Amino acid sequence: MSRTDRVVDGITRMILDGELRAGDRLPVEKDLAAALDVSRGSLREGVRALEALGVLEARQGAGTYVTSLDPSLLVGPLGMVVELQAAGHALPVHEVRRTLETEAAGLAARRADDHAASSALAAARAALDDAAGVLASGDVDHERLLEADIAFHRALADAAGNPVLAALVEALAGRTARHRLWRGLTDDGADARTQREHEAVLDAVVAGDVERARVRMAAHLLEVEDFLRRSDDA
Numbered sequence: 001m002s003r004t005d006r007v008v009d010g011i012t013r014m015i016l017d018g019e020l021r022a023g024d025r026l027p028v029e030k031d032l033a034a035a036l037d038v039s040r041g042s043l044r045e046g047v048r049a050l051e052a053l054g055v056l057e058a059r060q061g062a063g064t065y066v067t068s069l070d071p072s073l074l075v076g077p078l079g080m081v082v083e084l085q086a087a088g089h090a091l092p093v094h095e096v097r098r099t100l101e102t103e104a105a106g107l108a109a110r111r112a113d114d115h116a117a118s119s120a121l122a123a124a125r126a127a128l129d130d131a132a133g134v135l136a137s138g139d140v141d142h143e144r145l146l147e148a149d150i151a152f153h154r155a156l157a158d159a160a161g162n163p164v165l166a167a168l169v170e171a172l173a174g175r176t177a178r179h180r181l182w183r184g185l186t187d188d189g190a191d192a193r194t195q196r197e198h199e200a201v202l203d204a205v206v207a208g209d210v211e212r213a214r215v216r217m218a219a220h221l222l223e224v225e226d227f228l229r230r231s232d233d234a
Contacts, residue, residue: 003038007046010036012055015066026056026064075167091228097172098221101153104169105201105217107160112208120159121206127151128198135195145191152198156205156217193223 014020026032026047033043047064050056054073058064067073111117131148134141150173157169197220204213 003042004045004049007036007038007043008049011046011050015055015069020066022066022069024066025062026066071164071167072170075164075171091225093172094221094225094228097169098218098225100165100169100172101157101221102214102218104157104160104162104165105205106210106214107162107165108156109205109208109210109213111159111161112206114161117159117161120155121202124152124155124159124202124205127155128195128202131195131198135191140191142191145194149194149198152202156201159205190223190227194220197223 011020011026020026027035029040029043033040036043038046047056047058051058051064054067055069056064057067108117108121112121127148131145131152134144134148153173154166154170157166157173160166197216201213201216201220204216
């Protein structure tokens, strides 16, 4: 194990063992380097690595702190991996997205009557209304439709009530947006079909029909995968 890895492992262990908690300031550099038996240079490299991973944050003139450890921060770096993979391997990425979002739709339907899910479902409804307005305008703004698409899927993931799942959905859905945009631009009728499919998903979720919500979401995302397969074969 390199010294930098020792720093990453050591600070991670301190968090897991409760020696450091979300929002805590790291010990002074000299003491922490001594505790981890590394040089200050290795300590700084390890700290920078943990900053990139969303575990630590440096505050100008105030030291280095453990972040909130919110799943959206910790899963964030996955977005870059997804984007690089999606550049040449879009289909596998979308298959993972379908698996996660199918389950998210089912969980959202299970929680449809919970007060905590109501704001997320209202956001999903607002996204669909926005998309409907764009489609009715006659001069379709595909970028705005894509924004509504991302907002809809994000809202349903939030309604599922699992912050880790929501963070994973965000990492996948947000970084694979260019494929959905391309579909809207090149596949006649795709935008209208997407709107109908979104409406069917939301209807099932609001009704609390878990299985129908899962089936509707899976069918919707299979449409995107079918388009990618056709594109690969072309």
